[in-house]
Amino acid sequence: MARLLLAAAVIVTPVSAYVNFAPGAASRHVKNAGLSSSVNLEPMILEIEEPASEANSMGGFSALAAGVGVGAMLGWLNSRRQQVASAAAAAAIAVTPAAANAYVDYEGLAFLGGSDKVDINNANVQAYKQFPGFFPTAAGVIATHGPYKEVKEIFDIPNVDPRITAIFKKYKQNLVCLPANPAYFIDRVNNGLYR
Numbered sequence: 236m237a238r239l240l241l242a243a244a245v246i247v248t249p250v251s252a253y254v255n256f257a258p259g260a261a262s263r264h265v266k267n268a269g270l271s272s273s274v275n276l277e278p279m280i281l282e283i284e285e286p287a288s289e290a291n292s293m294g295g296f297s298a299l300a301a302g303v304g305v306g307a308m309l310g311w312l313n314s315r316r317q318q319v320a321s322a323a324a325a326a327a328i329a330v331t332p333a334a335a336n337a338y339v340d341y342e343g344l345a346f347l348g349g350s351d352k353v354d355i356n357n358a359n360v361q362a363y364k365q366f367p368g369f370f371p372t373a374a375g376v377i378a379t380h381g382p383y384k385e386v387k388e389i390f391d392i393p394n395v396d397p398r399i400t401a402i403f404k405k406y407k408q409n410l411v412c413l414p415a416n417p418a419y420f421i422d423r424v425n426n427g428l429y430r
Contacts, residue, residue, distance in 0.1 A: 343413040352411050355389060356382050357419035366406045373402045378423040382415035 312319050346354035348362030355377050363374035376399055380392050389403050389410070403410075 343411075343416070346411050346413065347419065352409055354413045355386060355410050356413055356415040357423070359419075359423055366402075366409065368402050369406060373399045375424070381423075382420065383412050386410045386412045388412075 343354050343357060346352050347358045348365075351365070353362045353366075360371060360374040360378045363369040363377075376392060376395055377389055380389075383389065386407060390400060
């Protein structure tokens with residue numbers, strides 16, 4: 236019972252600070268704490284038409300009822316802390332998006348650097364490190380052009396140094412040309428580091 240009275244006092248006290256004086260009430264006489272003179276406060280009365288129903292008579296009770304309702308809700312949540320925490324965690328997990336699965340069903344996965352053959356359309360520039368002299372310059376030339384339909388199209392790239400073309404010829408048997416896959420073609424140069 237004491238808690239109920241304390242809750243009512245805590246809720247109603249701040250509310251009373253915002254309540255205007257009743258119309259027709261006498262002015263309040265307030266004395267300043269630091270000064271010897273007093274200040275005469277006149278109530279501010281606005282001419283507002285009251286609605287037909289008198290809802291103001293229930294104002295204090297409504298504030299008390301709202302306070303009791305909020306207190307009851309907080310008390311219930313406090314007594315069931317673990318259940319509320321479990322429900323909040325379950326809700327957070329339910330709305331968390333699932334991680335995207337990697338695209339590993341690609342038939343040319345072995346040609347992305349896992350064998351002695353490299354796919355010129357989908358392999359990253361790092362896959363060419365296994366061929367001496369190929370990385371980074373010759374690999375960069377292949378990766379920045381394309382997509383290719385055949386391996387021999389790498390010899391048609393404009394403005395390529397003859398030394399690079401010689402490297403292409405040296406490792407031509409180690410290059411394959413599979414159709415460009417959007418999941419791998421975009422990462423040929425940066426290997427996903429720009430994301």
